[in-house]
Amino acid sequence: MSVDDPGGPPVPDEPSDAEPGTDPGGRPRDAAFDGGSGADTGNDTGSGPDTDPDGDPDADGVTETGEHPLALRLEQLILGAPRRYTPFQAARTAGVSMDLASRFWRAMGFADIGQAKALTEADVLALRRLAGLVEAGLLSESMAIQVARSTGQTTARLADWQTDSFLEGLTEPPEPGMTRAEVAYPLVELLLPELEEFLIYVWRRQVAAATSRVVQSDDEEAVDRRLAVGFADLVGFTRLTRRLEEEELGELVEAFETTAADQVAAYGGRLIKTLGDEVLFVADDPGTASEIGIRLIETMTGDETMPALRVGMAFGTVTTRMGDVFGTTVNLASRLTSIAPRDAVLVDGDFAEALGEAGDAPLSEADVDAGDSEKYRFALQPMWRRPVRGLGVVEPWLLTRRP
Template sequence: MCSLSAPRDEPGSRPPGHGLGHEVEKALLGGEPRYRKADVAAAAGVELERAERLWQAMGFAHVEDDEVVFTDADVRAVRMLVQLVSAEVITAEVETAVARTLAQTMSRLAEWQVGIFRSVLGDRFAEDLDVTAQFAEAITPVMEELQGYVWRRHLAATAARELTERAGGADERVQVIGFADLVGYTRLIRDFSEVELARLIDDFEESATAVVAENRGRIVKTVGDEVLFVADAPSDAAEIALTLNEKIGGEGQLPPLRIGLARGTVLARFGDVYGSTVNIASRLTSVARPASVLVDRELAASLRGHPAYSLTSIGPTKVQGFRGLRAYALRRNR
């Protein structure tokens, strides 16, 4: 392994795509790139192979041995992750999964934030790197502090929920899974400009976020035209689904939704959800009519007799991977 002295700035030592601009890069990374990957591994006290595995798990491209890409912050990050394993906060087997999950969340956040840079600076974003660096240096600490605040609030809310509602195995619980899918999204991609499509998706996500939060649900993720959400109480899930259809239909700017709900045991892992309940909700969404809500047998049984809702059996539903799946149309009682 190389020593930790700052490497010489020789040809080929800068990372590919260094056209970002040195001052912009320094402002965003919080320091000068000083180290090769072997330097980081040595400073953190880990094998190079392990450091590379964590780097790739975070979604970053392969780095050649002689590239000077890393800063003091990279060294600290690897040390902290190793300390979490040493203190048995996480196991060595899941450290790459932890890195991967963090990366998936932060990558999307970074794309959104760079979009803010671009919208504020306009043409100067790419044409005047000094202005871009000054803007990044000024705004990045504010965003970093705001991210910390939101993270702590979500951490507290999640911990409170887990402490009061935990049942079953370590990662298993009974929940309602919901998918809300925009109808005709393929046509929208073809007919709308990028600006119009971006505005439509923003409106959809804003409406979905508000409705889910107001009814004690949680959004797991959004993927283009689809939102995946969870709720603990059957009535909360029903209210989310029906209110979403009403809100989207009432605005007139967005196409209608197809929504599928299923209740059952769910495996929750690193912020995502897995299991047959998730698959059933997804399949029900694919066969639902526009502006309708389909629920599975288990959720229908939980909602039956509720004064606010009516359920209509549509009989066995043919969906891939599930034989004899019964579905029910969920509506409000008028």
Template sequence: MTEEFGAAQRQVEEILLGGERRYTRQQVREKAGVPLDRSVMLWRALGFATVGDDDMVFTDSDVEALRMTQELMLAGIIEPETTTATARMLGQHLSRLAEWQVHLMTDILAANPELVSDERQLGRFIERLVPDLERLQNYTWRRHLAAYAGRALASPGEQLQVQSEVVGFADMVGFTTLTRRANEAELVTMVDRFDAMTAEIVADNHGRIVKMLGDEVLYVADSPQQGAEIALRLLEAAEADPDLPVLRAGMAYGRVLNRFGDVYGSVVNIAARLTGVARPGTVMIDRALADALAGIDAYTVRSRRPVSVRGFSRLKCAVLRRSEESKVPSINLVPDERPRRKRR
């Protein structure tokens, strides 16, 4: 079976790369008309391993990608000083997508060994699958592009890289302990349910997931009310789900730097620190967000004593809760008729 999967790997690689490996890095940069140091820099930034001078690992697609990058730079669309950062961002995000897709593909091949043993069948399967994945990725990218473009065109004078946003973290309490007790299947179920629940709640309340960090999610929202709803609904949904531990959350409000899909600044750090000191089942917020939510009937904001955390001395904070009048019925995004597990 190992030899069969080795042959399958070679077959799949040739189809995915669009041809055979035929160029060294010197040859590919000459054909693309790109300086060698720039081609090496981009290759590394995309997350690929360094190759030797005489290794023939590049294809015609690599030549075209380098040539296209050079043309975008010459046209002024990509600034030379941001080229590496752009390549790094693409490599990091797409590598995670590729990893998931490869797991999907290997599971299918393992369940259908006849595909591996027959190169013609394997080739036909890959040639059918890859275009469908490409179309789905392109559709999703265009929808997100349209959403962000609409936002930018609605406020043409607004600087979108630095703006006031709510930054929030939510993590599963006691996840490390759970990983020692649970088996692999239980952990997969837990993480999948957390990811699905988070994606639905953040999207429904007009937020954006910046990234998932194992047992934690980092998200942003444009308005204080949207951020508050996301945090409270995440905690309520986790409480109603027997397969998830209790969550805790921390949020802060202020100027945030958005760069290459990530967020930076003291507001992000404050939100992270508040999450670390929040008690299970509670939402801790900074003074700026507390002031923005004060007077809104849907929430209660109770000040707490200042806390000293890494990087911040006597940080003013408060606990955010839903007011009694606005409490909603328990949320269960994934119906489950099993009896509720007693949490420890």
């Protein structure tokens, strides 16, 4: 365990500087978290609780530490507390070794900050909570690192999107002479608590849905599960990037991602990630995935502003990790997408067979009686067998909706 011995000397309420080069246990400190520069050197980007955290701005409106005063005010508003601790002081106050604290900090996606006094009570509490989960045996140390990393990566993307797209559009100065920075502070002050509550609500909903899927599956499928995996890819996107203006291209990508996300969610799938001109989604069964794939084609075809779309799907064992999916099934779905005709859906043999077993589509139209045609939702047409890079020879099937 990397948590300091609780039987040692008590940690003071106001952390003091420590012997340079060591953590609270006398061990060398990790340089990534604290810069390896000894204890608090006085070159803080902030200051203690008894001094002005912003510093004095110079003629250019920048503090002695090179930071904009408004940026520091916004940080304190968002974090809810002033800067108080160096990394060493935060780790000591949390009762966590510098080694573990630095690994948590990196895993959450934060840059090295040297020995700046830039951390708050919330940082101390976060370290204490993660270390407490390890100490209580609820999480292994490696799992706690994964929790920090997955949370950091997910929220970093959300924060970037909200700042770049959402806040940027709302902070246009309402009056001549006002700067965007002057509008940002009161706007963040109003939006922050509402967005925080909404984030927690959505997260709880997602955890409830994910937990339900896990408890309803077999124990053997908890990590390696059989899922239908699909890719949807815009045709000719590279040519579009050369022809469209940046703003037009951004609007196209946003419209595609929004439409794809809505269709995937509406019909019971889960959007794994978006890659600009491509989306990756999964579904628990091929019937659900088929509806999503065909709906995507139908929706995009009806939009004259959208380029053609192609979809590839495969069914099989998938490894899930940190919200992503891996394995041969995922690779096969990607390869099928690359060879799919425009505005068409290709699936692999296992996918087609599973549709047939579920009664969603016949494997051979010759076996369909005239009176039984309406009981099938989809039609399957075998295509030419062909070699697929890295996966050998496969027989794709063209999936369509029955008229």
